[in-house]
Amino acid sequence: MRVSDLSRSSGVPVATIKYYLREGLLPRGETTSPNQARYDDAHIRRLRLIRALVEVGGLPIATVREVLSAVDDPAVGLHDMLGRTVYAITGDVGASGSLDEAEADLAGAMVHLGWQVEKDAPALAGARSVLARMHELGWGPGEETLRAWAEAADRAAEGDLAAIGRTTDREEAAETALVGTVLGDALLAALRRIAQESRSAQRYRAES
């Protein structure tokens, strides 16, 4: 198909497609004449992934290029490819105050669930910072609550892996990890509020 058809099929404007081609995010199509190139379904899939990275993940173009190079490198195993994709969208809120209690909280949760990750995983620093901020506010979660949250995170990740397991290629797996992680955070937050309200009604309405 021509670039105009690619735009129609993907919903991405022609000018944006040309920008992605110039930046090397989207591979060039097969040249059919000096002014024309032919694109195929692989280009549509790649455009979907770029949109997910840029629009949903909010990544800068340079980071998108980096993630795509891991997707395209068959020497990078699926686990590492997914890792690079998710690492790219994981920011650190920045630690403040003492990290000792936060460190102990996090270590407890890791042991409870048997989690093992790379020492430089950005999510470790992220979790530590949030816990430190909670303690700074005089509001440590306490063991029972922290365990419940860790188990919740583990169950959510089980769902994430189930979704990735249904995909058939690397591009789709990366897209699923990305959309599922970013939009999944927002969905989990909303579902948690629904569950809070339902459980609170059961517990406190009966008492009043």
Next chain:
Amino acid sequence: MRVSDLSRSSGVPVATIKYYLREGLLPRGETTSPNQARYDDAHIRRLRLIRALVEVGGLPIATVREVLSAVDDPAVGLHDMLGRTVYAITGDVGASGSLDEAEADLAGAMVHLGWQVEKDAPALAGARSVLARMHELGWGPGEETLRAWAEAADRAAEGDLAAIGRTTDREEAAETALVGTVLGDALLAALRRIAQESRSAQRYRAES
């Protein structure tokens, strides 16, 4: 204690305390002379709650006043007070595209967990919007993943209620609901990435 001691104990600057007094968020202290008032522990607790609402929840002053009026009104039951607090921090990302599939997904999750909430709960609209956006991207979560996420949210909410159950007064309960919900979202997101990495390593490293 004097306003200067209240500032030291709470970590809130004197100018900010005076602003909260003028805006009616913080009750006036007991007048001890024409230019002085005496404050007590109740003022420290109230300042902690205001900080949580403003700094952690990101709420505008008018909304803080509204939440505090529910906290202060003994006629408002604990469930409704917590509800108003959490409703105030729950935004809607705005629906886009068709809501039919999203509606069916959400209904399925509600039935699966037996959740019952008010029809106008902001989190319902929030969950629906995120699901609609997922479907728009051609990425519906699928039943297995959605169930896992709903169960994760339910387990997280169980932890939330456990934390609230440990509190001894309304002010503390509201603060716990608020800090636990807002910072808890960030913590759950980080823990989920840790769990993803750990589970992905188990699953895909063995295969490669």
